[in-house]
Amino acid sequence: xxxxxHIWLIAVKDLKIFVRDRAAVFFFxxxxxxxxxxxxxxxxxxxxxxxxxxxxxxxxEPAGGLSHQIIGAMTKAEESQLAPGQPKMVRDKDYAEARxxxxxxxxxxxxxxxxxxxxxxxTGSGTRLEVVANAGNTNYRAALSGxxxxxxxxxxxxxxxxxxxxxLMVRGGVIPPxxxxxxQAVRSIxxxxxxxxxxxxxxxxxxFATQKVGEVEAENPANFVIPGYLVxxxxxxxxVAAEAIVRERQNxxxxxxLATSVRRESILGGVFTGTVIRGLVQIVIFWTLGIxxxxxxxxxxxxxxxxxxxxxxxxxxxxSVMLATLARTQRSAGSLAVITALVLAPLGGxxxxxxxxxxxxxxxxxxxxxxWANDGFNKVMVFGADFSAAVPDMLALAVFAAIFxxxxxxxxxTSAV
Amino acid sequence: MAExxxxxxxxxxxxxxxxAVNGVSFAIEKGEIFGLLGPNGAxxxxxxxxxxxxxxxxxxxxxIGGHSIRQEPExxxxxxxxxxxxxxxxxxxxxxxxxVFFGRMAGLNGQEARAQAMQHLELMGLVERARGRVSRFSGxxxxxINLAIALMGTPRLLFLDExxxxxxxxxxxxxxETIRGLRDRGMTILYTTHYMEEADRLCRRVxxxxxxxxxxxxxxxQLKSQIGSPDQVTLEDVFLKxxxxxxxx
Ligand SMILES: Nc1ncnc2c1ncn2[C@@H]1O[C@H](COP(=O)(O)OP(=O)(O)OP(=O)(O)O)[C@@H](O)[C@H]1O
Ligand SMILES: [Mg+2]
Numbered sequence: 255x256x257x258x259x260h261i262w263l264i265a266v267k268d269l270k271i272f273v274r275d276r277a278a279v280f281f282f283x284x285x286x287x288x289x290x291x292x293x294x295x296x297x298x299x300x301x302x303x304x305x306x307x308x309x310x311x312x313x314x315e316p317a318g319g320l321s322h323q324i325i326g327a328m329t330k331a332e333e334s335q336l337a338p339g340q341p342k343m344v345r346d347k348d349y350a351e352a353r354x355x356x357x358x359x360x361x362x363x364x365x366x367x368x369x370x371x372x373x374x375x376x377t378g379s380g381t382r383l384e385v386v387a388n389a390g391n392t393n394y395r396a397a398l399s400g401x402x403x404x405x406x407x408x409x410x411x412x413x414x415x416x417x418x419x420x421x422l423m424v425r426g427g428v429i430p431p432x433x434x435x436x437x438q439a440v441r442s443i444x445x446x447x448x449x450x451x452x453x454x455x456x457x458x459x460x461x462f463a464t465q466k467v468g469e470v471e472a473e474n475p476a477n478f479v480i481p482g483y484l485v486x487x488x489x490x491x492x493x494v495a496a497e498a499i500v501r502e503r504q505n506x507x508x509x510x511x512l513a514t515s516v517r518r519e520s521i522l523g524g525v526f527t528g529t530v531i532r533g534l535v536q537i538v539i540f541w542t543l544g545i546x547x548x549x550x551x552x553x554x555x556x557x558x559x560x561x562x563x564x565x566x567x568x569x570x571x572x573x574s575v576m577l578a579t580l581a582r583t584q585r586s587a588g589s590l591a592v593i594t595a596l597v598l599a600p601l602g603g604x605x606x607x608x609x610x611x612x613x614x615x616x617x618x619x620x621x622x623x624x625x626w627a628n629d630g631f632n633k634v635m636v637f638g639a640d641f642s643a644a645v646p647d648m649l650a651l652a653v654f655a656a657i658f659x660x661x662x663x664x665x666x667x668t669s670a671v
Numbered sequence: 672m673a674e675x676x677x678x679x680x681x682x683x684x685x686x687x688x689x690x691a692v693n694g695v696s697f698a699i700e701k702g703e704i705f706g707l708l709g710p711n712g713a714x715x716x717x718x719x720x721x722x723x724x725x726x727x728x729x730x731x732x733x734x735i736g737g738h739s740i741r742q743e744p745e746x747x748x749x750x751x752x753x754x755x756x757x758x759x760x761x762x763x764x765x766x767x768x769x770x771v772f773f774g775r776m777a778g779l780n781g782q783e784a785r786a787q788a789m790q791h792l793e794l795m796g797l798v799e800r801a802r803g804r805v806s807r808f809s810g811x812x813x814x815x816i817n818l819a820i821a822l823m824g825t826p827r828l829l830f831l832d833e834x835x836x837x838x839x840x841x842x843x844x845x846x847x848e849t850i851r852g853l854r855d856r857g858m859t860i861l862y863t864t865h866y867m868e869e870a871d872r873l874c875r876r877v878x879x880x881x882x883x884x885x886x887x888x889x890x891x892x893q894l895k896s897q898i899g900s901p902d903q904v905t906l907e908d909v910f911l912k913x914x915x916x917x918x919x920x
Binding site: 258259263267269271274275413469505506507509510511512513514515 | 685720721724725747748749752753755757758759761762763764768773774775776777778785804824
């Protein structure tokens, strides 16, 4: 109880010092919004078209392949059954023709299933969806990538695996090709899948790569801009706060604290809490202004957006404290903070959508917490995914936070003042 | 013999190969002002940092108010106050905020911390500036705040590491009076300084340290009588005779 009081008092003390630093407050709240207002201004001329998006699907597989069933299932919905904003799926017959249409800019892009889709799936060796899109049409490419991702992630694990197995069993004569036996087989395979926990490994079965055609022309919706800058600035502000913690050590107040009844853990906890509170203030301002002034759409799962924001704050604060325990001087803490924040932000997709990056860069980006946070926000806010789609991103952020926090505690325990 | 409040036995501390404190032993009686003198780099601050549980000794035993600093550091921390050699203040906070904050860290509740802070600010003649930002204070005012913070929570043992460097005679006298007042109320004080005449006036006993070791320990008068008539020689003469005239560090 006493330790909690100490943690709280240290946090309040840090906040007091913070609000007296006008430059810090400016950097922390006003600065991000200058960026956002700028982007909003740039965007205001664009957009406004409310046509339903048509997403094209093509398969190179011979008839009877699984991809035909998937495309069939996806294109089945009548236009009248689609929710507002939900894209319409269109099936194209010929890959070469579709590709020509994209290059001639008659069509913005399409998703293609490879010729060996069923075969690769059923042997478990993994396969790859191809997204071919006009580089200039960022939104369309984003949407296609999202759909491809969704196919890979969701349809991938359940329906594709099950259907592949059933198709093989039917073809191999293991079960008779009537509806009753197939349904029963589906159920038993599903049961086994669930029990085996195969759900977490879907991405191993299918992944997808994005190909660009033509020149890139940036064009960002507010639903992308706001979370991107939130991720960047929450992290940036927290990282820069590491400097303040090092200052505490350098101006000897840390030593003074250590000679009182305050535990080392409480000092770390207090500093961490102060940074978290500042981050929470930041996200409240971000989302309030984002919704009221920029009309961002939190998608189907606002809870996911808030949890991702919260975890981003926790992770950033943990990073800040870790940085403070690693850096020796205030100056090195400050420059390390700025450098990491400025490198991780674009790499993690805060400035432009990372789903437009080449695959290898997307893979590298996964080492940044930013990439996970942005991935989660984009899924929910740009591609209309539901809560569960963002859970892996939440877990990733939590893991980053735990690692940073662990290093911080370990360093602070063993380090001299 | 009076009760010994602080007992130090054979304290050692090395930084890399350098022996900063090399076998220091002494004891301070309850209610005594004890001076720890020595040239730059003698190991005074390092000793105080170990006694105040901030730095871990390589070896040696320290007991404060009956509590070992190794076995019961928490108990020790609750009865000591430290005025570090370098200013240890939050420059962006007010004097009052600084004092209340450290008071609460020393275990006072909000009300007590406030009351004590005002009382100490009064003592230091800083009541009018209580709500002023420390960064705008003069050097002397900062020194007085640095000392006042050490008094928060009414510690039983006070470590004062050069509390009077860089300040004018008025501030210095204010600090002397404060320190005497504290002793009269029963506080035990370990005091380091480079002003010999200050030590002579304040301390009942002084230890002179050099190169990590205590080379002599006695009352100022006894020390002076070792080299001449106590009324004619100064403690500085003793100091220079014992520690030599070569530069340190
Ligand atoms: N953290 C440290 N790392 C390495 N060496 C140190 C450290 N702290 C002190 N020293 C060394 O230990 C020796 C004793 O230093 P200390 O600060 O205790 O001296 P002091 O008697 O307080 O000197 P002064 O009168 O100048 O304050 C010096 O040689 C100093 O350089
Ligand atoms: Mg010193």
